[in-house]
Amino acid sequence: MADPDSAAAAWDADRAVTELYSAHYRSLVRLAALLLHDPAEAEEVAQDAFVALHGRWRRLRDPGAALPYLRASVVNGARSRLRHRAVVQRHLQAVPPDEPSAEHHVLARLDRRAVIDALRALPARQREALVLRYWAGLSEAEIAEAMGVARGSVKSHASRGLAALRTTLEHRS
Amino acid sequence: MSRRDHLPDDQWLEDALRRALDEEAASVEVGEDGLDRILERTGTHEWRWGRIALAAAAVTVASGLGVAALVGGDEPVVVSPGPAAPTESVPTPTPTPTEPAPTTTPDATPAPDDGATATPAPAPPPLGDPITVPAYYATDTDAGLRLAREFRTAPEQGDPVRTAVQVMIAGPADPDYTGLWNPATRVLGVDVGAEVVEVDLSAEARQASLGSAAAEMAVQQLVYTATAAAQLDGAVRILLEGAPVDELFGHVDVREPVRRADPLAVRLLVQVNDPGEGAVVGSPVRVTGEAAAFEATVPWQVLRDGVVVEEGFTMTEDCCRLAPFSFEVELDPGTYQLVVAEDDASGGEGRPPMRDTKTFTVSPG
Numbered sequence: 001m002a003d004p005d006s007a008a009a010a011w012d013a014d015r016a017v018t019e020l021y022s023a024h025y026r027s028l029v030r031l032a033a034l035l036l037h038d039p040a041e042a043e044e045v046a047q048d049a050f051v052a053l054h055g056r057w058r059r060l061r062d063p064g065a066a067l068p069y070l071r072a073s074v075v076n077g078a079r080s081r082l083r084h085r086a087v088v089q090r091h092l093q094a095v096p097p098d099e100p101s102a103e104h105h106v107l108a109r110l111d112r113r114a115v116i117d118a119l120r121a122l123p124a125r126q127r128e129a130l131v132l133r134y135w136a137g138l139s140e141a142e143i144a145e146a147m148g149v150a151r152g153s154v155k156s157h158a159s160r161g162l163a164a165l166r167t168t169l170e171h172r173s
Numbered sequence: 174m175s176r177r178d179h180l181p182d183d184q185w186l187e188d189a190l191r192r193a194l195d196e197e198a199a200s201v202e203v204g205e206d207g208l209d210r211i212l213e214r215t216g217t218h219e220w221r222w223g224r225i226a227l228a229a230a231a232v233t234v235a236s237g238l239g240v241a242a243l244v245g246g247d248e249p250v251v252v253s254p255g256p257a258a259p260t261e262s263v264p265t266p267t268p269t270p271t272e273p274a275p276t277t278t279p280d281a282t283p284a285p286d287d288g289a290t291a292t293p294a295p296a297p298p299p300l301g302d303p304i305t306v307p308a309y310y311a312t313d314t315d316a317g318l319r320l321a322r323e324f325r326t327a328p329e330q331g332d333p334v335r336t337a338v339q340v341m342i343a344g345p346a347d348p349d350y351t352g353l354w355n356p357a358t359r360v361l362g363v364d365v366g367a368e369v370v371e372v373d374l375s376a377e378a379r380q381a382s383l384g385s386a387a388a389e390m391a392v393q394q395l396v397y398t399a400t401a402a403a404q405l406d407g408a409v410r411i412l413l414e415g416a417p418v419d420e421l422f423g424h425v426d427v428r429e430p431v432r433r434a435d436p437l438a439v440r441l442l443v444q445v446n447d448p449g450e451g452a453v454v455g456s457p458v459r460v461t462g463e464a465a466a467f468e469a470t471v472p473w474q475v476l477r478d479g480v481v482v483e484e485g486f487t488m489t490e491d492c493c494r495l496a497p498f499s500f501e502v503e504l505d506p507g508t509y510q511l512v513v514a515e516d517d518a519s520g521g522e523g524r525p526p527m528r529d530t531k532t533f534t535v536s537p538g
Binding site: 013014017018021022025026029030031033034042043046047050051052054055056059069072076079080083111112115116119123124125130131134135147148149150153162165166169 | 183186187189190191192193194195196197198201203204207208210211212214215457459468469483484485486487488490491500501503
């Protein structure tokens with residue numbers, strides 16, 4: 001408890017948010033977009049995270065804790081919003097996907113579309129684990145922290161997610 | 174398929190996933206005005222919270238739609254409407270004082286109002302539409318007795334304060350909580366003034382054998398419940414059979430209206446609001462509550478048959494006062510126990526960690 005606000009006190013909250021914004025805003029919006037559907041919502045989720053961080057700044061002792069906090073807020077915010085959209089999503093999934101074209105170069109693009117669609121059909125936690133591992137490149141401990149789960153669950157969410165993706169994609173091809 | 178077959182295991186899938194995610198992320202347009210929007214909002218951060226909480230509280234009272242709102246001392250707390258609060262009936266007051274006290278089981282069903290008109294005047298008010306009210310109980314922690322709160326849905330009895338006090342007297346739904354009041358006590362009248370809530374109780378209130386700590390806690394149980402239901406940052410004047418009293422339970426001076434004691438000293442510092450005890454909910458389960466937690470970190474576990482099936486931690490707004498937390502957890506249908514506890518990060522130097530547990534059921538579909 002000696003020197004409680006040491007490093008954090010050196011920055012005020014506005015300054016901290018401004019610095020962290022320029023370093024991480026873009027990637028946090030993209031993280032939110034991969035977890036959500038709607039780019040506009042992704043920006044709101046990222047902004048919510050910064051607003052929450054601002055309110056908490058004085059009690060965040062270690063500036064190094066800021067990015068994990070922002071990530072966890074984005075994952076949590078995306079999850080909450082998805083829940084509200086669950087009904088809409090079920091409706092969208094009922095619409096048949098575009099028929100794949102025969103052309104070879106289109107096939108490559110469809111592959112990405114197919115992967116992203118399959119990813120979005122996964123339960124939220126499996127999608128989170130996969131996005132944080134394969135896009136953000138985080139360690140298992142970092143993923144656990146961002147998702148708010150135990151490290152052991154990260155592995156099981158990721159492997160279940162991967163298995164579900166394989167099933168879906170093999171059926172498509 | 175041929176392209177994939179020569180790659181070991183999930184390598185092809187992992188590669189495809191990485192590529193798809195990279196391309197998808199790169200296609201996301203990021204606006205230019207994000208920082209302005211954030212700073213616009215942080216400039217009014219404190220103000221917004223207060224306003225939103227109070228506005229929501231006002232709405233819930235006006236509508237009376239079974240949404241609980243609570244003003245506790247100087248910190249307004251709003252609980253958003255949720256499906257988790259179990260609907261139940263409040264046991265009606267027992268008709269005669271000489272009857273044995275009803276037990277306070279979680280599933281206490283109402284004694285049917287079978288026209289037992291032996292009750293002395295004033296007659297209890299007619300039961301109205303269900304409302305949700307806050308009611309405080311005691312719970313035993315390693316740090317001694319603490320106040321724990323439930324949000325309970327019950328038919329309105331005259332007004333919210335009277336309903337809440339009656340629910341408090343009847344006892345908790347959560348088996349970890351205890352009511353300290355004699356369940357045979359009836360609420361004879363409630364008067365909500367500008368600064369003082371007057372609560373008139375029947376003489377059975379005295380029939381409780383409480384030590385000094387429990388006696389203080391019993392009075393605070395009533396003070397917290399009545400001020401919460403009245404949404405008043407004020408005090409409670411306790412009357413028995415219409416007359417002022419000097420003391421209660423042989424220990425507590427109640428000549429003057431009693432104010433709320435410091436929440437950090439008397440409340441359970443980890444409190445789950447939703448799901449309520451015995452609630453039947455859908456998945457994902459939204460858990461809300463309040464905690465005054467070390468470093469604002471609140472660990473939780475969900476157990477099924479004693480085995481941990483999900484666990485994690487959530488964060489509150491604040492470390493050093495009771496501040497809201499919420500998280501969601503996806504669960505298959507079944508009955509679970511939720512444990513939300515304080516992190517014992519003090520290394521055993523401070524008081525022992527507190528916890529709140531709820532048993533709830535996730536319904537299929």
